[in-house]
Amino acid sequence: MALCEVLNSFLFEYDTPRIVLIRSRKVGLVNRGCSSAFSWVFLWEKGYQETDSVVSSVTTKVKGVTLTNTSTLGARIWDVADYVIPPQGENTVFVMTNVILTLNQSQGHCPELPDDQTVCKVKSDCVPGYVSTHSSGIQTGECVPYNSSINTCQVLAWCPVEDDSHIPKPAFLREAENFTLLVKNNIWYRKFNFSKRNILPTINSTYLKNCIYDAQTDPFCPIFRLGKIVEAAGQDFQEMAVEGGVMALQINWDCNLDRAASHCVPKYSFRRLDNKDSAHTVSPGYNFRFAKYYRNRDGSESRTLIKAYGIRFDIIVFGKAGKFDVIPTMINIGSGLALFGVATVLCDIVVLYCMKKKYYYREKKYKYVEDHELGVGETYGTNS
Amino acid sequence: MALCEVLNSFLFEYDTPRIVLIRSRKVGLVNRGCSSAFSWVFLWEKGYQETDSVVSSVTTKVKGVTLTNTSTLGARIWDVADYVIPPQGENTVFVMTNVILTLNQSQGHCPELPDDQTVCKVKSDCVPGYVSTHSSGIQTGECVPYNSSINTCQVLAWCPVEDDSHIPKPAFLREAENFTLLVKNNIWYRKFNFSKRNILPTINSTYLKNCIYDAQTDPFCPIFRLGKIVEAAGQDFQEMAVEGGVMALQINWDCNLDRAASHCVPKYSFRRLDNKDSAHTVSPGYNFRFAKYYRNRDGSESRTLIKAYGIRFDIIVFGKAGKFDVIPTMINIGSGLALFGVATVLCDIVVLYCMKKKYYYREKKYKYVEDHELGVGETYGTNS
């Protein structure tokens, strides 16, 4: 019986707060003003949308050839297979712009590069087996002439050791400025099963063959001139080419999927990621070493050591898509109603503490009830 | 004294809205219906859970050998070190399926590939120093025979220049279809300090040695047959092998960590990332160039240029984990109560505007208070 009654009252009763409705221009306007502000927040923040982050895949391809002419190498053509390392076109692509070649290295004994620790006068200045972080090899304990004026400790190393104290300037492959980078980017918003490519369907093949990205005239061309990327980030290509650096090519895919899919387009921007200020940095710029190994006629191994300076382009893809969805809408309407509550609280403060007739309003809004036996009658009488 | 009083009233008073409780079947049911819907949203959306995104690490390994037999190379075995480039097994792995080899290139002069811009009749058709995006080298200004019928401008380049106009069809390494890809994936939910591997603890070594992933029969085997991956994405391996392409192997780690950890298992899915439709694209498929460098007996350098077509497999890992946490629970209960407010607002509209006895209910709910001196008595009298 009791359960039935409870259920009955649960299902068929409805409770709603009793409201004091105050007819006041001032307070009414304050209240509506606050409420409007909150509604606007809801719409502006797209509180009615479900959002998702982008999943992306990038392929890249560099094009261009250049000629160098030096005493050691003679006239030499450099093409993609020579200067893009590794050759794979992923979301990071490195273009060599400068290089220190150490030809014909082989395992053997030779003098170490001179510095504070390796310059020696007599044999006892060198410690056999000594090796530090900056060593080219392991010291044998001998002191041998490095050039006509300086002696250095002998090392067991790939000889001759690389001398990277003089970086070629201007950069060896300074014409890399004119190379082009093709970026193909495929994105996917998983929640909405929406995918798109940065080569828009409106673009035709003829255009793609010849276009170069330009923020004003060709904002959707996926082919970038390296020099322009660096310039758009406010940097100087020729300066950057000498010691190398890291550039970000950012693709922004922020989309409102409540609008037509054709409005969802990539926005490109450029930024330098490494610190130009070489005062505060170890190994400024960007470089790495690798070697090409050869087998000699006698079966021994030799190598060409390459210290490659260059610009690394990181393709960074980000974005957020939003689409109307009933559940976040409801949750946000909930929060929104609570915000109307904020408006009510603010107005209450005005009405109950700041207005002349505050005691009158308080009397209307509140009903005072005492917990003490004694007080009951009193308060009961005061309020209706 | 005043402060004491304020504190007293702050601490020991309690205010609760005065409620009109209406006993009405219709409105009661509407109200409970709305409320139930909102409660359901709260539970269904897992509003009581804290969520976190996955942090992931992937290693991969390809296995398989194949034999090719061509007039230029003779019978030749291809193993992992030959066709996986770069050899490193990270979250992107490239398997070469087709190749254009240009053997024995060396720096020198040779005729450019014929196209609109390079075909020439006389010397003056060629501009010394000319180089475009699609050039193999730098023009010397001479016009030389390319074959018996065509003359083209001479270039300084790696000679002979690569002729990639004919792609081998069927693909050179078409048997890559049978190669296998082992994917090892370790995920981590940082907030919950929960980590797991895609090789589940329930799987034994014997099974792992021989299993091949199959959505139905072996959904947790981490070894994939390349042909099956492509097929599962609705593509044709042999067709894709010719020009290459990019495939996504997606691992979904959505987990409800309120349940046992053993319920948190990877779900694999497959998608093609590049655009098959070659009409709307530059450089369709997926390929890149690299070279193997050799030293000749006379000390000069030569190379084998390899234009490698193939399939790149991007292992894309995503997921979201949820676990009960008291703070989001409270915040969401807050939003939820506000949603009950929506129910009340809806019911109020029904009761106060749509029902026959609306004026009667309004009188009960509202107490009208005028801001004007004059109106006070009037409204005061009307409402209780």
Place this chain on the structure above:
Amino acid sequence: MALCEVLNSFLFEYDTPRIVLIRSRKVGLVNRGCSSAFSWVFLWEKGYQETDSVVSSVTTKVKGVTLTNTSTLGARIWDVADYVIPPQGENTVFVMTNVILTLNQSQGHCPELPDDQTVCKVKSDCVPGYVSTHSSGIQTGECVPYNSSINTCQVLAWCPVEDDSHIPKPAFLREAENFTLLVKNNIWYRKFNFSKRNILPTINSTYLKNCIYDAQTDPFCPIFRLGKIVEAAGQDFQEMAVEGGVMALQINWDCNLDRAASHCVPKYSFRRLDNKDSAHTVSPGYNFRFAKYYRNRDGSESRTLIKAYGIRFDIIVFGKAGKFDVIPTMINIGSGLALFGVATVLCDIVVLYCMKKKYYYREKKYKYVEDHELGVGETYGTNS
């Protein structure tokens, strides 16, 4: 006229709930306690902040040389170009610690490695053309002596085939423990346009040249000793060096941008990502194969196959930044007010169901209204 009236009442009226204010110590304290708890949640969870996830770029560089002395290779120096594969310093860097070299491989016929399937007694045990996942090449159908005691099927392969059954122990390049890893990390919080590098501006170049990261003494030095990284993750370097493994170097950039930018500093931590327990895994540790190709005097190709075991260091960057923003503040105040509603609901339960004078309070809070014509007079009379 009607519209005007509606607008008038919409703009110039203000409704606020009528409140029962109960003066009770017990309930008052409960109410204030709950409310305080909820306010604290709001502040502690930084509900007043807008948040953003980190965008990151990493470059790395390894330094160190070591000497090995074996019967096959003699004394040999290993430097960065030899043991870092690929040479590129991105967010994943591999340092070779152990190696199985197979020198002078060339295409030809030779006996397969012996296992269950390849050991043979007579020619008919071998199937011409047979190839499995674990094969080195393609069987020719002959049965040839592998060594003095065992015969195996002959294969067409790169010969001699690699024998990786015995892994060198201790590891070949065991001194990799002392190599150093420089990590340069640039992060960006896009919403706040805040970027920072892990080489803090307070660090000078002299310090950077010699420092080594240590959680206690040098927590901001970006140069790590490989041995220390492994040790900090609770692993043994020498043991890990044998079969290889995958380590995570985690950089945590959680920042409160309401405080000074100088408080936003990286926190490093270390974790092993692969499973040490080799019982439950295929191809334990971390290794991959690659080859160096040589041209012989007669023009044929040979290669050195390298099975490189080593430690891969994945630089994983994560973090969340928060900054005061008016919109999330308002939304969270909304949720917060709703939480105060939870406090009211809790107190109502106490007051209306648990206290002695519950009927008295109910009478004050509720006004009962019946939907039936009959009940109206009754309820109307009971409540004021």
